[in-house]
Amino acid sequence: MSETRLAVNAVSVEFTGLRALDHVSLSLATGEVVGLIGPNGSGKTTLINAITGQVKLASGTITAGSTTLSGLSPREVALAGVSRSFQIVRLFNTMTVFENVEAAALAKGASRTIAAQRTQNLLDELGLAAKADELGENLSYGDKRRVEIARALAAEPLFLLLDEPAAGMNDAETEALLHTLAELPGKRGLGLLIIDHDMGLIMRLCHRLHVLASGRTIAEGDAAHVRSHPAVIEAYLGK
Numbered sequence: 001m002s003e004t005r006l007a008v009n010a011v012s013v014e015f016t017g018l019r020a021l022d023h024v025s026l027s028l029a030t031g032e033v034v035g036l037i038g039p040n041g042s043g044k045t046t047l048i049n050a051i052t053g054q055v056k057l058a059s060g061t062i063t064a065g066s067t068t069l070s071g072l073s074p075r076e077v078a079l080a081g082v083s084r085s086f087q088i089v090r091l092f093n094t095m096t097v098f099e100n101v102e103a104a105a106l107a108k109g110a111s112r113t114i115a116a117q118r119t120q121n122l123l124d125e126l127g128l129a130a131k132a133d134e135l136g137e138n139l140s141y142g143d144k145r146r147v148e149i150a151r152a153l154a155a156e157p158l159f160l161l162l163d164e165p166a167a168g169m170n171d172a173e174t175e176a177l178l179h180t181l182a183e184l185p186g187k188r189g190l191g192l193l194i195i196d197h198d199m200g201l202i203m204r205l206c207h208r209l210h211v212l213a214s215g216r217t218i219a220e221g222d223a224a225h226v227r228s229h230p231a232v233i234e235a236y237l238g239k
């Protein structure tokens with residue numbers, strides 16, 4: 001499988017009176033898991049929003065392989081192979097788990113037969129097969145998050161961006177999620193960018209880490225490098 005690269009090049013994002021991202025560059029290859037960490041308000045969600053077209057760039061470019069993503073709408077970015085999850089779960093409450101995932105596959109243009117097959121495979125892969133007929137509104141929080149990931153995967157993305165997938169999960173749910181996520185890059189050949197406050201999860205899952213503070217990159221590299229980096233220690237512990 002040939003490698004594709006998602007490249008964020010010197011991206012800045014401004015909100016009124018605030019530079020939320022300041023010349024941030026990040027690269028993510030298919031098959032790779034990168035953790036995006038940093039204190040609250042450091043720009044992590046904004047970076048995902050910038051990649052997926054939810055916020056406009058003040059400057060910089062974003063590409064996935066030979067496709068320029070910057071300037072595209074969220075729908076166009078999704079069609080170009082970049083899927084995401086949200087901090088707040090977005091599911092159809094009155095549809096079943098199966099229907100929720102199937103709808104995402106159909107939205108990507110799969111036929112009914114292909115969408116149904118793809119949905120069954122995803123429910124098996126994410127340990128949701130037994131819950132296929134449950135309504136979205138009746139699911140536990142952990143299961144809702146898994147359905148959201150299944151929905152994102154139903155589009156068969158090259159890159160999956162996850163915003164706090166383990167938030168609100170108990171230890172057992174987090175452990176199960178870790179195993180599911182760890183297998184995705186190898187099994188599906190996709191690149192995974194993950195924001196989470198659970199450092200145990202991040203350190204075990206990610207091949208590389210990218211650390212933001214006040215909208216700037218302050219460190220990047222493997223866990224050992226990042227953990228001992230003075231700027232990271234200062235950002236997390238204060239001066």
Ligand code: ADP
Nearest residue numbers: 015016020038039040041042043044045046047
């Ligand atoms: P993180 O995900 O690291 O907690 P965010 O990306 O959510 O940080 O936020 C970065 C900064 O940008 C914060 O100061 C936040 O208040 C601000 N911000 C985020 N989204 C918006 C928005 N839509 N409008 C104005 N300010 C925003």
